[in-house]
Amino acid sequence: xxxxxxxxxxxxxxxxxxxxxxxxxxxxxxxxxxxxxxxxxxxxxxxxxxxxxxxxxxxxxxxxxxxxxxxxxxxxxxxxxxxxxxxxxxxxxxxxxxxxxxxxxxxxxxxxxxxxxxxxxxxxxxxxxxxxxxxxxxxxxxxxxxxxxxxxxxxxxxxxxxxxxxxxxxxxxxxxxxxxxxxxxxxxxxxxxxxxxxxxxxxxxxxxxxxxxxxxxxxxxxxxxxxxxxxxxxxxxxxxxxxxxxxxxxxxxxxxxxxxxxxxxxxxxxxxxxxxxxxxxxxxxxxxxxxxxxxxxxxxxxxxxxxxxxxxxxxxxxxxxxxxxxxxxxxxxxxxxxxxxxxxxxxxxxxxxxxxxxxxxxxxxxxxxxxxxxxxxxxxxxxxxxxxxxxxxxxxxxxxxxxxxxxxxxxxxxxxxxxxxxxxxxxxxxxxxxxxxxxxxxxxxxxxxxxxxxxxxxxxxxxxxxxxxxxxxxxxxxxxxxxxxxxxxxxxxxxxxxxxxxxxxxxxxx
Amino acid sequence: xxxxxxxxxxxxxxxxxxxxxxxxxxxxxxxxxxxxxxxxxxxxxxxxxxxxxxxxxxxxxxxxxxxxxxxxxxxxxxxxxxxxxxxxxxxxxxxxxxxxxxxxxxxxxxxxxxxxxxxxxxxxxxxxxxxxxxxxxxxxxxxxxxxxxxxxxxxxxxxxxxxxxxxxxxxxxxxxxxxxxxxxxxxxxxxxxxxxxxxxxxxxxxxxxxxxxxxxxxxxxxxxxxxxxxxxxxxxxxxxxxxxxxxxxxxxxxxxxxxxxxxxxxxxxxxxxxxxxxxxxxxxxxxxxxxxxxxxxxxxxxxxxxxxxxxxxxxxxxxxxxxx
Numbered sequence: 001x002x003x004x005x006x007x008x009x010x011x012x013x014x015x016x017x018x019x020x021x022x023x024x025x026x027x028x029x030x031x032x033x034x035x036x037x038x039x040x041x042x043x044x045x046x047x048x049x050x051x052x053x054x055x056x057x058x059x060x061x062x063x064x065x066x067x068x069x070x071x072x073x074x075x076x077x078x079x080x081x082x083x084x085x086x087x088x089x090x091x092x093x094x095x096x097x098x099x100x101x102x103x104x105x106x107x108x109x110x111x112x113x114x115x116x117x118x119x120x121x122x123x124x125x126x127x128x129x130x131x132x133x134x135x136x137x138x139x140x141x142x143x144x145x146x147x148x149x150x151x152x153x154x155x156x157x158x159x160x161x162x163x164x165x166x167x168x169x170x171x172x173x174x175x176x177x178x179x180x181x182x183x184x185x186x187x188x189x190x191x192x193x194x195x196x197x198x199x200x201x202x203x204x205x206x207x208x209x210x211x212x213x214x215x216x217x218x219x220x221x222x223x224x225x226x227x228x229x230x231x232x233x234x235x236x237x238x239x240x241x242x243x244x245x246x247x248x249x250x251x252x253x254x255x256x257x258x259x260x261x262x263x264x265x266x267x268x269x270x271x272x273x274x275x276x277x278x279x280x281x282x283x284x285x286x287x288x289x290x291x292x293x294x295x296x297x298x299x300x301x302x303x304x305x306x307x308x309x310x311x312x313x314x315x316x317x318x319x320x321x322x323x324x325x326x327x328x329x330x331x332x333x334x335x336x337x338x339x340x341x342x343x344x345x346x347x348x349x350x351x352x353x354x355x356x357x358x359x360x361x362x363x364x365x366x367x368x369x370x371x372x373x374x375x376x377x378x379x380x381x382x383x384x385x386x387x388x389x390x391x392x393x394x395x396x397x398x399x400x401x402x403x404x405x406x407x408x409x410x411x412x413x414x415x416x417x418x419x420x421x422x423x424x425x426x427x428x429x430x431x432x433x434x435x436x437x438x439x440x441x442x443x444x445x446x447x448x449x450x451x452x453x454x455x456x457x458x459x460x461x462x463x464x465x466x467x468x469x470x471x472x473x474x475x476x477x478x479x480x481x482x483x484x485x486x487x488x489x490x491x492x493x494x495x496x497x498x499x500x501x502x503x504x505x506x507x508x509x510x
Numbered sequence: 511x512x513x514x515x516x517x518x519x520x521x522x523x524x525x526x527x528x529x530x531x532x533x534x535x536x537x538x539x540x541x542x543x544x545x546x547x548x549x550x551x552x553x554x555x556x557x558x559x560x561x562x563x564x565x566x567x568x569x570x571x572x573x574x575x576x577x578x579x580x581x582x583x584x585x586x587x588x589x590x591x592x593x594x595x596x597x598x599x600x601x602x603x604x605x606x607x608x609x610x611x612x613x614x615x616x617x618x619x620x621x622x623x624x625x626x627x628x629x630x631x632x633x634x635x636x637x638x639x640x641x642x643x644x645x646x647x648x649x650x651x652x653x654x655x656x657x658x659x660x661x662x663x664x665x666x667x668x669x670x671x672x673x674x675x676x677x678x679x680x681x682x683x684x685x686x687x688x689x690x691x692x693x694x695x696x697x698x699x700x701x702x703x704x705x706x707x708x709x710x711x712x713x714x715x716x717x718x719x720x721x722x723x724x725x726x727x728x729x730x731x732x733x734x735x736x737x738x739x740x741x742x743x744x745x746x747x748x749x750x751x752x753x754x755x756x757x758x759x760x761x762x763x764x765x766x767x768x769x770x771x772x773x774x775x776x777x778x779x780x781x782x783x784x785x786x787x788x789x790x791x792x793x794x795x796x797x798x799x800x801x802x803x804x805x806x807x808x809x810x811x812x813x814x815x816x817x818x819x820x821x822x823x824x825x826x827x828x829x830x831x832x833x834x
Contacts, residue, residue, distance in 0.1 A: 043555070043556070043557045044555070044556040044557060044583075046557065047555075047556040047557030047558075047561060047562075048556060050557075050562075141709065141712050141713040141714075142713055142714075143713075144710065144713055144715045145699075145710075145715075185587070185588075185677075187676075187677065187700055187702075188677065188700055189677075190620060190622065190623075190677045190678060190829075191622050192622055192623075197624060199586070199587050199590055199591055199594065199624075199626075200586065200587075200591065202586065202587035202588070202590065202591075202623075203586055203587055267705070267706070267709045268702075268705075268706050268709065317709075321709075321712060322725070322727065323705045323708060323709050323712070324705050325705075327555065327557065330557065330558075330703075330705065331557035334557070334562065334799070334800075337724070337799070337800055338798055338799055338800075342727065344727045344728070346727060346728070407583075407584065407585050407586050407591070408582060408583060408584050409584070409586065409591070448700075448701075448702065451699075451700075452699045452700065452701065455697060455698065455699035455700070456671050456697055456699045456710075456715055456716070458668060458697050
């Protein structure tokens with residue numbers, strides 16, 4: 001343990017060299033900008049920047065790339081909170097409460113708690129990575145398609161937590177999302193489904209344009225209705241939450257970190273899954289679940305903490321097994337290999353000094369990101385002072401560019417506009433869009449996991465109940481659905497009893 | 511004042527003269543090729559192996575040709591979107607595309623894909639990277655060579671589990687080859703990308719790994735599926751030398767232009783690509799990015815592409831057939 005500690009100190013001090021600090025700053029700035037721009041994701045940004053790291057040497061290159069990775073996580077938050085456009089798909093959940101907070105003049109507090117939550121999750125996540133990476137890696141490997149299927153069923157059952165109004169509307173939106181998730185080439189037969197002969201739909205409906213349309217464009221359309229749009233706020237409020245919220249926010253950050261880290265170690269876990277699960281959990285344990293969706297600070301805190309903890313945890317399979325869980329991490333692995341480091345089971349044994357330097361650079365990256373962004377919150381909030389006639393045009397251009405740069409494809413721009421109009425209609429009907437987004441993401445994953453499980457078991461469906469983890473998770477999903485349905489029915493009962501209370505009304509009659 | 515008036519008279523004249531001059535340029539462009547920037551379409555996302563290789567080539571090509579070469583990522587539908595764009599681009603040598611086999615073949619050969627191009631829609635410039643598949647097992651596995659593995663596959667149809675990195679990927683096609691060689695059936699499960707399929711293997715959910723050199727650490731390779739041993743991995747015997755000439759699966763990445771590019775332009779491009787890809791400095795940089803360059807130039811590459819295409823045809827037909 002002593003020698004480990006020594007290596008750890010060495011790693012941190014290597015990452016703290018002035019030149020490396022500079023690269024961390026540069027990486028954080030680039031990452032934040034990439035995160036702010038919708039469409040341009042961390043994978044593409046890193047891919048374009050890798051050639052510039054050729055001559056830097058391994059440590060500065062990794063410091064910079066990891067700073068970019070963490071920076072994008074935070075950058076996406078800024079646009080989510082200020083203008084309701086998730087810069088990255090992981091920031092969708094942040095929109096739910098972050099933007100309402102901004103509307104009520106608390107953009108500063110939303111961005112502040114996001115920065116604090118990210119820092120906490122980043123540091124705790126790195127600590128857990130240090131201590132648990134090796135024991136967890138073999139555990140994560142055991143998580144196969146069968147377990148993934150059961151976990152995704154739990155995820156879908158939690159979608160109901162996002163209902164704004166009626167349970168039925170949330171259910172309908174989930175179904176629409178699942179159906180949209182079927183579009184594209186069948187993963188087993190390769191036959192096109194619902195593509196209408198359009199090759200642009202072979203990979204399915206692209207997620208980023210859908211999200212930008214449903215959230216950003218629909219918001220712009222809704223704002224057109226207001227004759228003289230209300231400026232959100234001219235006053236910069238405190239960056240800290242109100243006193244009475246602090247305990248809840250702190251607990252939310254802790255829980256979010258836990259959920260994000262636990263799910264993040266599973267290879268191939270998309271970042272949005274732990275994020276919305278953490279949010280759903282927060283809403284369940286809250287004494288005031290009705291505040292969620294209307295500016296609950298715990299919502300922002302848990303979402304941001306969990307997506308950052310996920311970012312740290314996803315390094316576990318990368319560093320210990322050489323398995324990059326996401327496209328971004330695949331690019332990162334490429335950068336490691338160019339610099340002569342092969343992530344995998346032997347990295348910890350053969351090059352412990354590199355591992356600890358990488359981990360040291362994560363700590364430095366997270367701290368630099370916080371130092372850079374916390375004071376900058378004041379600057380970001382100024383964006384809201386821009387008169388909406390200019391701001392909204394700028395957002396529209398941003399979104400159009402973002403949808404295009406995703407695949408350099410105008411079809412995706414059309415998709416975004418179509419979903420913008422749909423989102424506006426849903427808004428008018430008060431149908432929640434989040435279940436739709438989550439179902440679009442989870443649907444294809446669920447289908448793949450189901451079919452992979454059955455392919456590997458040669459068509460034997462009993463694997464889902466004979467595998468302990470899967471059986472447990474499916475039981476949990478059943479409970480969640482049962483509770484949702486029961487609690488969903490209760491207010492209806494109350495309402496109907498109020499209406500059908502002839503006795504009470506009769507009493508008032510003279 | 512007078513000067514301003516003169517300027518007003520002259521300006522439109524100058525502009526129209528300039529326009530005429532520009533209009534004349536294309537006529538002499540062939541002789542002067544290249545005199546404007548070149549688009550290099552990469553039909554995959556930025557950051558992948560194809561993109562990495564194409565960016566390395568683009569950088570060196572700029573120096574050789576003296577014009578800028580702009581990499582444009584047009585991902586989607588397993589390279590179908592980008593290749594459609596390439597096929598529809600003007601055949602003037604100013605649009606080049608990256609072509610991956612067997613991805614390219616499967617798009618053309620699966621009728622449901624309704625590809626807007628076929629193998630004759632392009633002129634082939636050069637093969638850049640070749641990545642042979644490797645069949646590997648865990649060190650504790652009973653199989654010591656490919657023969658034992660094939661025998662076991664034959665003895666236990668429908669028992670051994672394998673994962674692909676997607677439908678009709680090289681892994682999938684190689685597994686179909688193995689089924690054919692052993693006259694047996696594997697449990698084939700489709701995953702999304704090589705790292706997902708390797709996760710299944712490392713987690714003990716599949717029995718045989720079909721993989722590439724980057725995932726070999728800690729595994730026992732049984733056979734490399736290239737026609738000859740790889741210079742980078744000289745210790746791994748080929749399937750061919752172990753008596754299985756039908757087990758050959760190499761994924762290749764090359765470059766092509768739309769069919770009909772004028773012969774002098776085509777020659778110039780082929781020469782420039784060959785110069786770039788053959789330079790030791792380029793190959794060293796590619797090796798650092800884990801890309802093994804294997805130059806097959808000009809007419810040879812054209813024949814190679816067509817041979818690969820024909821080899822993929824029966825496998826794609828096999829994949830289309832219902833299982834069991």
